[in-house]
Amino acid sequence: MDTLYSIQQITEITGLSAHTLRYYEKIGLVQDIYRDAKGYRQYTETDILWLDFLIRLKETGMPIREMKKFADLRSEGETTVSLRKELLEHHYQYVQSQIRQQQHHLAKIVDKVQYYATLEEQAKQN
Numbered sequence: 065m066d067t068l069y070s071i072q073q074i075t076e077i078t079g080l081s082a083h084t085l086r087y088y089e090k091i092g093l094v095q096d097i098y099r100d101a102k103g104y105r106q107y108t109e110t111d112i113l114w115l116d117f118l119i120r121l122k123e124t125g126m127p128i129r130e131m132k133k134f135a136d137l138r139s140e141g142e143t144t145v146s147l148r149k150e151l152l153e154h155h156y157q158y159v160q161s162q163i164r165q166q167q168h169h170l171a172k173i174v175d176k177v178q179y180y181a182t183l184e185e186q187a188k189q190n
Contacts, residue, residue, distance in 0.1 A: 068098065068106040078115050085115075091128070093118060093135045124159045 071082050080088075085105075088094040094114065098106045107115075121131050134151050137144040 066108045066110075068100075068108060069112070071105045071107070074107045074112070074115070077112060078119060080115065080119070088115075088118065091132060092139075093128075093131055095135070095139055121155065124155070125162060126155050126158075130155070 069077065071085055074080070074085060075082055078085075085094070089097055089105075094111065097111065098108070100106050118131060118135075121134070122128075130151065134148060137148045137151070
């Protein structure tokens with residue numbers, strides 16, 4: 065049998081709060097969480113992998129509604145593979161555009177740092 069993890073253990077493993085885990089379950093991002101005889105949530109390694117993926121989507125700017133759409137498609141099975149791939153391709157393009165924008169901002173900051181370094185050197189020489 066798979067190793068089972070309590071909600072407290074999952075908060076430590078994933079960094080998600082218990083509130084967030086319950087919310088994700090409530091809105092259907094996380095489904096079919098096993099419950100023990102006392103009704104406590106018990107997570108599996110597969111659940112951890114799914115949560116890790118959801119964290120990546122969220123941290124890369126995917127809105128919850130899109131994450132939910134992906135989760136719903138995932139729960140429908142193999143017939144939605146193409147739709148899931150398409151959704152991820154769109155998100156990939158979004159992340160790529162964000163990276164390009166951040167690289168542009170970073171280059172401008174580097175330019176400004178170099179400008180001030182030059183001013184500093186000139187001040188030392190005077």
